[in-house]
Amino acid sequence: MARIIAIANQKGGVGKTTTSVNLAASLAVMENRVLLVDCDPQANTTSSLGFDQQKLKSNLYTALCGRSNFEDALLPTAIPYLSLLPSTTDLVGMEIELVDKMLREYYLADLLGPAAGNYDYVILDCPPSLGLITINTLCASHEVLIPLQCEFFALEGIFKLMKTYEQxxxxxxxxxxILGVLLTMYDARNKLARQVRAEAERCFPGKILETVVPRNVRLSEAPSHGKTIINYDIRSKGAEAYLDLAREVVKRKACA
Ligand SMILES: Nc1ncnc2c1ncn2[C@@H]1O[C@H](COP(=O)(O)OP(=O)(O)OP(=O)(O)O)[C@@H](O)[C@H]1O
Ligand SMILES: [Mg+2]
Known part of the structure; x- marks a missing residue:
């Protein structure tokens, strides 16, 4: 049975997609069967892996509405053990379409449930909101991993997310x-980053992951080549960090 992990933070641009794509790729090169699910209507995960969303007839939205099969929407990637369930901007309609449905929080859980036995890990890239799509990802998951960019106001967002998690x-x-809080784009020379890190460790004792992802330009370049950091530059600091994260995730037990 797969471990299903939502990568969530309603704050934009904190490294959710970068973490989803590169954690999934790192787990897959370790020969874990991984399904990466793009749950964000921005479809950044889908384009990061080099797919053109205009050409995708079957995708997460069509599968959730029952207009296509789950299997028909799956795409193989350049990494043998990694499959993608892609998205398009159509997914934005899901937030509205679900509103008056019974058990609207469980559509994604129902879609992924039967397939979970085929994978070791299912990684869900969430949108930057706490709307119905994110609630669906939290209902479909066993664990949540929270990327945190160490900057001003970072912790306020995380408190709100923790409240949603508790509910x-x-x-x-x-x-x-909670699988853990991952510090992303971390620059140890920056005093504010060090302060936010210390504050995060104080507020969430035992929940901050040992692996810290440094700011690394190779990580930001890789998506424009349609590649994960593993295919783009496996020797970069960014690849090293995500491979470390994958090893830590494999070892770590989530805490309530
Ligand atoms: N460790 C890093 N080093 C350098 N750049 C990074 C790093 N992590 C992410 N980035 C860059 O920062 C930007 C935001 O990252 P990303 O898209 O992963 O965030 P996100 O939380 O998914 O954003 P959104 O909330 O819009 O979905 C991107 O341009 C990405 O390439
Ligand atoms: Mg994103």
Whole structure:
């Protein structure tokens, strides 16, 4: 049975997509069967892997609406053990279409449930909001991994996310646990980054992951070549960090 992990933070641009794509790729090169699911209507994960969303007839949206099969929407990637369930901007309609549906929080869980046995890890890239799509990812997951960019206001966002997490745990998905908080784009020379890190460690003891992702230009270049950091530059600091993260995720037990 797969470990299903949502990569979530409602704050924009904190490294959710970069983490989803490169953690998934790193787990896959370690010969884990990985499904990466693009749950963001921006479809950045889909384009990061070099797919043109205009050409995708079957995708997460069509699968969620029952207009295509789950299997028909899956795409193989350049990494043998890594498959992608892509998205297009159409997914934005899902937030509205679900509103008046019964059990609207569980559409993604119902879609992924039957397939989970075919994978070791399912990684869900979330949009920068706490709307119904993100709630669906939290209801479909066993664990949540929270990327945190160490800058001003970073912790305020995370407190709000933790509140949502507690509500989901209480009412909708009792299995959900926190895998950890991942510091991203970290620059140890920056005093504010060091302060936010210390504050995060104080507020969330035991939840900050050992692996820290440094700011690394190769990580920001890779998507424009349609590649993960593993295919683009495996010797970069960015690749090293995501391979370390994959090893830590394999070893780490999530905490409630
Ligand atoms: N460690 C890093 N070093 C350098 N650049 C990075 C790093 N991580 C992410 N970036 C860059 O920062 C920007 C935002 O990252 P990313 O798209 O992963 O964030 P996101 O949280 O998914 O954003 P959104 O909320 O819009 O979905 C991107 O241009 C990405 O290439
Ligand atoms: Mg993103």
């Amino acid at each position: 989901v745990r209480k009412r909708l998905n009792k299995e959900l646990k």
